Amino acid sequence: MSKMVSTELLNEFLSGSRRALAKLISAVENDGTQARAVLDELYGKIGQAYRLGITGPPGAGKSTLVDQLAKTIRASGKTVGIIAVDPTSPFTGGALLGDRVRMHDIATDPGVFIRSMATRGSLGGLSQKAQDAADVLDVFGKDFIIFETVGVGQSELDIVEAADTVIVVLVPESGDSVQAMKAGLMEIADIFVLNKADRDGASRAVQELEAILHLRPAAPWNPPVVSTVAPAGKGLDAVWKKIQQHREFLLQDGRLAAKRKQRLEKKIHELVSRRLKQEFWDEEAQQLLDASLENFQNQKLSPYRIVEELMNKFMASLQRKMEN
């Protein structure tokens, strides 16, 4: 079995090698036992980076906004890791949206590390692997980590869990489809950004948004609306300011700590589910399932009864394992 993560690599990583960083993220993505051991070792050091989630409907100009935000963060002397999650087809594995072109400044800045990731079958989802990659960036010493996702599907829920501050990027666009799609996104934003604010209908869109927000019951944190024109870099300082305000807010009354505890709990639930599946679906279970499915054609067995049989077999085989 090839060693994916050598002590040498780990040391290079810990002394700040970008090359080693990239390799370690790959090792973690491939989810080998080695990588898991590595994360175990590094875990004591996780928790310094602040995590931002940027999401919104396709076409809102998120990539440019993310790049500009990274620039703003760099100007304040901090370092940035960007994890761009691209929706891929669960059927062909190919990219669903066109490749983004990143701003030159960002692409060449050694203080910025960018990683693109496919969603791998869960349309729009932010996988545990994206969070694991963020953990690696965290240990590496990145001050800020930005998750960039397309706001369709499961990603709304995932990003709320993965990020400390969630920014929803909208644009002045008409049409029922967009309105309804926004509906889920409305609930998760800590900060709203109205991008392409130089377009027709921009100020009206801001007003409508603020009116909707005004209807909500007052809360400890009321998401602000910031207008931007990302390619021109307009409004980015205001966004940056709001991020810092939200971070301050979370640091009060242990809110940030509570968020991160919840994140860890969810992660553990996910990992347990994965382990249980691995333990359960051995060769014997698969054969039992295949046999039941064959019978299905003829006898129309209830899936519930099939599951009972499988559970019994699982308990029995566990018992045998433990006796040996």
Next chain:
Amino acid sequence: MSKMVSTELLNEFLSGSRRALAKLISAVENDGTQARAVLDELYGKIGQAYRLGITGPPGAGKSTLVDQLAKTIRASGKTVGIIAVDPTSPFTGGALLGDRVRMHDIATDPGVFIRSMATRGSLGGLSQKAQDAADVLDVFGKDFIIFETVGVGQSELDIVEAADTVIVVLVPESGDSVQAMKAGLMEIADIFVLNKADRDGASRAVQELEAILHLRPAAPWNPPVVSTVAPAGKGLDAVWKKIQQHREFLLQDGRLAAKRKQRLEKKIHELVSRRLKQEFWDEEAQQLLDASLENFQNQKLSPYRIVEELMNKFMASLQRKMEN
């Protein structure tokens, strides 16, 4: 423990009582042990109904199309069950889109049974419960079952599994957001319906769609594009014809049987995951998790190590259970 499903109810159901049908679906939705036992009893009878999935971006006029399709099916002498899955907020549980108004003919036709369901936390998802409800409608004797979902999120994948024929409803609408959202939907359609075909840009939209489809490699089934104006009932006969053609196609070479076998396999995997979770997360496991999370603040334990501990505890408690 109250009996949710009495023999009396079951008999009423099997003799065609709508009231009993509604009650049984509710029992199944609430997922009691009783309901499971009932499904077990009924399972031998499942498999007669043909399942249609209707999905598409919000604002495409799906509800009206579904109602008109139900009318068309009824005119051919068949009965229909409609399961309308409404996206609800995972945060508030409230509806994300406005309530639909169903066509009067359909709402009052005894040959049509309509059930609205919330997605309950998986944004846009078609839960196992929706499929269980479909199974109940199947046993009840419905010839056709229509799943109506909003095409955002996980629902694309779910509907492919739940339905025999998937119809994607689009409208002539411009804008990048909609285009990108369609991207995932493009792959799952067995039939495309271009609704609101009386709008500007309709014929061009059809041409563009057909051009995109033409670029695909030739396949055993090439999804046709049908134009409709749902409120006026235009194009529905053509849609109905294409559904029948697709059904004929699936009946060749055991394709439909293969689909349904896959559906059952997926269902079993889901049920196993649920059962394993139930077995695993007992009081002891929860306490162990809570204790680990407390320590997290202080010691930054790796989630992987916490999972190892939990797995060991699980194995140990299973062993104790079996020795008793």
